[in-house]
Amino acid sequence: MKQKIYILGLATTGILFAGTLFKVQHWPGAGYLLTIGILMLVLIFLPVALRNHYKTEGNNQNSLLYLVTWLTCLVVFIAMLFKIMHWPGAGYALIIALPFPYIVFLPVFLAVTSKNKSFNIYNTVYVLFLLTAFSAVSVLLALNVSKEMTVDSLKISDNYNRLEAVLDEIQVINQQSPVIQKIDDVLKTVNEYQDMIFRHEGITEAQWNANPEILIMSGSRQVVPASMLTGKEGLIDTKLETGLSDLVLLLGRTPGYEKLSASAPVIFDLRYLPDNRYIWTDRLFKNIVQPWALTYLDGLETNLKMIKALVY
Numbered sequence: 001m002k003q004k005i006y007i008l009g010l011a012t013t014g015i016l017f018a019g020t021l022f023k024v025q026h027w028p029g030a031g032y033l034l035t036i037g038i039l040m041l042v043l044i045f046l047p048v049a050l051r052n053h054y055k056t057e058g059n060n061q062n063s064l065l066y067l068v069t070w071l072t073c074l075v076v077f078i079a080m081l082f083k084i085m086h087w088p089g090a091g092y093a094l095i096i097a098l099p100f101p102y103i104v105f106l107p108v109f110l111a112v113t114s115k116n117k118s119f120n121i122y123n124t125v126y127v128l129f130l131l132t133a134f135s136a137v138s139v140l141l142a143l144n145v146s147k148e149m150t151v152d153s154l155k156i157s158d159n160y161n162r163l164e165a166v167l168d169e170i171q172v173i174n175q176q177s178p179v180i181q182k183i184d185d186v187l188k189t190v191n192e193y194q195d196m197i198f199r200h201e202g203i204t205e206a207q208w209n210a211n212p213e214i215l216i217m218s219g220s221r222q223v224v225p226a227s228m229l230t231g232k233e234g235l236i237d238t239k240l241e242t243g244l245s246d247l248v249l250l251l252g253r254t255p256g257y258e259k260l261s262a263s264a265p266v267i268f269d270l271r272y273l274p275d276n277r278y279i280w281t282d283r284l285f286k287n288i289v290q291p292w293a294l295t296y297l298d299g300l301e302t303n304l305k306m307i308k309a310l311v312y
Contacts, residue, residue: 167305215291245278
């Protein structure tokens with residue numbers, strides 16, 4: 001029996017290792033391998049191994065501990081699978097899985113083992129150490145994934161800049177159009193906003209364009225001084241918000257741009273108020289300069305120039 005369990009364990013480990021390798025290399029079939037490997041682990045290998053160990057030990061008092069051990073592994077590994085595969089509900093699964101070992105497994109483990117006078121206290125220490133290590137690894141992985149996702153999302157600025165360079169080559173026909181003039185005013189405000197952030201962070205536009213990650217490097221993110229939020233410079237935030245609101249309302253009053261006016265708030269990330277104006281859905285500036293504020297401004301600049309190119 002033990003030999004069969006070893007073979008099953010090696011097969012499960014091999015599939016999981018192959019799935020992990022395929023996932024890291026972005027090869028086709030990674031999702032299938034990881035799904036099969038994790039399901040084999042929690043639905044076949046662990047139940048068989050725990051059942052065999054339970055029969056070998058021959059202590060009926062520990063049946064609850066074996067059941068909770070399997071249930072904990074099931075919850076944790078299935079949540080990991082949902083997160084890896086980006087399936088719906090992954091966030092809720094992790095919320096349940098991360099505290100599950102501490103609020104379910106650990107109390108049962110301590111209650112069962114405390115009744116066994118021959119139980120080695122070092123085994124309890126090992127379990128606590130493993131749970132601590134599990135928490136530390138989970139946090140580190142989450143931080144690493146978050147950083148990678150943030151860096152990747154910031155790279156969209158490169159696409160904005162390339163498209164913006166092409167749009168700058170397009171000759172605007174109707175320079176006297178009120179819509180064109182309003183767009184130019186908003187673009188000036190966007191540039192003022194960008195310059196304000198660059199000054200505050202001590203970087204140049206060229207540095208940002210070459211390496212957007214510069215704003216999330218250690219020590220580069222600074223607390224916004226009060227003057228940027230309430231002083232003269234901080235008025236740029238409100239000025240840009242008002243400019244975009246006026247532009248959307250102007251598009252709505254200009255024949256031929258009604259549909260664009262209806263889509264613009266979503267494009268600009270604005271929401272409508274009953275007093276006939278638009279405001280930010282989420283403020284750009286908070287207590288820290290967020291890197292995606294510049295990404296938003298790059299995208300906003302590109303979208304405004306695209307609208308400008310369409311004005312006739």
